[in-house]
Amino acid sequence: MSDSLTVSTGGLTSVSTEELFGFSAHLGSLARDARDWAHSASMARCLTEWSADAAPYGFAEPALSRAGRSLLETADSADRLSGVVRQAAEAYADGEARSRERVGAMQAFAGFLLGAYLRNLVIGALPMLPALALTALMMKQPPLRRAVAVLGAGIGGQLAGNTELMANPAFVRAVRGVVSAADDILMGAAGTGLPVARFLGDEGTGLVGLETVAAAAIILGGKHAFTPTPVHTNRAGSERPVRPPASLAEAAARIPSSGVGKPQVTVETYPDSAGKRSYAVYVAGTTDFGAESDEPFDMASNLAGLANSDSGSYTATLDAMEQAGVKPGDRVHLFGHSQGGLVAARVAASGVFDTQSLVTFGAPSGQVPVADSVTQVAVEHAEDIVPALGGAPVDGVEGRDRIVVSRSVFDELPPPGEFGSAHYMSEYERTAALIDESTDPRLFPLTDALAGIGPGAGVAQAFRAERVRPG
Known part of the structure; x- marks a missing residue:
């Protein structure tokens, strides 16, 4: 399986820019190190010139002087090359956006x-x-x-x-x-x-x-496609202590696993010293692939979510957030897999909450117009058909800052019967770990957003929702 990530602004991508941005970052680090070494050489030269104890080493002054100049020249060259590589990567990214518009x-x-x-x-x-x-x-x-x-x-x-x-x-x-x-x-x-x-x-x-x-x-x-029903949402178990996720991989692992009878939403609450609260919300994917089940996370909700209707899964998520104490205007961070990612995107797009970040895994949410103020990252696998069902990303004023991180799960052909593993959350957790290791600067805002989820210890609460059908 491949460990190569491709970071883009969505749509078609022909050039992987992560390595270019990483090379630019390494050159910048080299420039800083070279300047530090030049400063050390200059300090050593000063010691041989002004310290009587170091006078016997005065013969090294010319070599130290030449080394300092060479290191400064190296630092300047590395800075210039770093800038050129960064500009090339940004040009590729802009070209991707223009290509996407033409193809669309x-x-x-x-x-x-x-x-x-x-x-x-x-x-x-x-x-x-x-x-x-x-x-x-x-x-x-x-x-x-x-x-x-x-x-x-x-x-x-x-x-x-x-x-x-x-x-x-x-x-x-x-x-x-x-x-x-x-x-x-x-x-x-x-x-x-x-x-x-x-x-x-x-x-x-x-x-x-x-x-x-x-x-x-x-x-x-x-x-046969969609029958609206009331949804009943309850707490599943008691509250448990929790700390903010230290990485995207850790946040991905907290998304509830899909399964009949299992909780579908987890809400974490983090109070600060001033009494204000921030929340992390994790939403599971599709549980039932029928259209008339008791599960609100079913195919009917998938279709309703694409139509921007109040699906059962959307209602269940809002109910869970309300029961956890989330109020309009509160700071929230949203994470979701598959249908849960579509629901999370709809919650962010509603504008009801002060959404800080939105991370979706394998979600058909490309055309949900989330505001540019939200740090938005969509993680998609090249062989996963589910994100494709959401269409190409929107092109309006909103939605342009949506960053897509993609990876090919299979180096060649998948083993028989395992093509669907590209959509498994376990594979997306692996991709999240690779994102944590990425040096692409376009992902730095996500790192900052994760660091701002909560100041310290909080509590987590799971929720389970069911449809209420007549008779």
């Missing part, structure tokens, strides 16, 4: 053309309505329905079993592109003109986007 525009245009083609295809098929009606009638016959179900299961099984495809970073990027262009496909199919589509889409005002498509899916799916 091409994807939007291609999606619009596909939608228009599908619309014409449907219109052209209108004369075939009697035949389609007959087919629909035949589909009600049990033998035919069983045959279609078997065929669909076979196709789904083949897709899930094709680990080379599902864990291919190119496939993951393609899925992200299709998801990002979903709104353009929808507008093309609706017969919207291209200028109007560009004005309404992500490239323009953003009035029509992934949220619109997800909302449309909820409406079309009806109760």
